[in-house]
Amino acid sequence: MDLKNKVALTAGGTGGIGMASAIQMSKMGASVILLARNEAKLKDTLSKLDSSNGQSHSYLVADFSNEDSLNVVCEEIKNKKIDILLNNTGGPAGGPIIDADPAAFLNTFNQHLIANHKLTQAVIPNMKSQPYGRIINIISTSVKAPLNGLGVSNTIRGAVANWAKTMANELGQFNITVNNVLPGATNTGRLNEIFEAKSSKTGQSISDIKLGFENQVPMGRIAEPEEVAHAVAFLASPKASYINGINLPVDGGRTPCL
Numbered sequence: 001m002d003l004k005n006k007v008a009l010t011a012g013g014t015g016g017i018g019m020a021s022a023i024q025m026s027k028m029g030a031s032v033i034l035l036a037r038n039e040a041k042l043k044d045t046l047s048k049l050d051s052s053n054g055q056s057h058s059y060l061v062a063d064f065s066n067e068d069s070l071n072v073v074c075e076e077i078k079n080k081k082i083d084i085l086l087n088n089t090g091g092p093a094g095g096p097i098i099d100a101d102p103a104a105f106l107n108t109f110n111q112h113l114i115a116n117h118k119l120t121q122a123v124i125p126n127m128k129s130q131p132y133g134r135i136i137n138i139i140s141t142s143v144k145a146p147l148n149g150l151g152v153s154n155t156i157r158g159a160v161a162n163w164a165k166t167m168a169n170e171l172g173q174f175n176i177t178v179n180n181v182l183p184g185a186t187n188t189g190r191l192n193e194i195f196e197a198k199s200s201k202t203g204q205s206i207s208d209i210k211l212g213f214e215n216q217v218p219m220g221r222i223a224e225p226e227e228v229a230h231a232v233a234f235l236a237s238p239k240a241s242y243i244n245g246i247n248l249p250v251d252g253g254r255t256p257c258l
Helices: 016-027 039-046 067-077 102-129 151-174 189-202 206-215 225-236
Strands: 007-011 031-036 058-061 084-087 133-138 176-183 247-250
Touching (some): 007 016, 007 102, 016 031, 016 225, 031 039, 039 058, 058 067, 067 102, 084 102, 102 133, 102 176, 133 151, 151 176, 189 206, 225 247
Parallel strands (some): 007 031, 007 084, 031 058, 084 133, 133 176, 176 247
């Protein structure tokens, strides 16, 4: 589980699962490059990373909803040695799929699948030359069983999962693995937004909504971001050398299928 001398590019690294993963990989010795749109939050997260192994951490600013911004970052990382890429982007607004604006599908597709694809294309040449690479995508358990009220997210997450499996088939020969981590309900800002939106629509208290989520999980609780981060860190390590093209739920057993 040693990541010394490895460089991990962590998208969405300023909060929730992204930040927890960045911190965990830094504790394992990796140098971390944080990628997000808010520079103040990037600087704050940078100060939380472990540097006890002499690592050099840094950050890049990009807004995935802005194609030019993403393209600039992709050009920059083409010249960097990056061993691990964590693709991680916040989910779209919830709601029934029948009510979704078609533009919401296109925007989410661009911010998730297209952004993942561009970042992956940028890091692959250096990974091939090593040869070593770990590409990990934070998606959702909805790729196994769609979640009610998350129509746009369910649709695009499924597309990302199939993109990742195809990529895994093509890149395995270069000792580059591509895997998906599927978090269940996790104590993040994103989940709190879902609670608040549901509360405003239904009149239920947030505490009752949270209890309803917990009751759906065999373990009887919501995950902490660090618990998902440990799965990410394992897949990023040399110990996961023969794990490729999988969907790994980290959901306390909530998903009703294997």
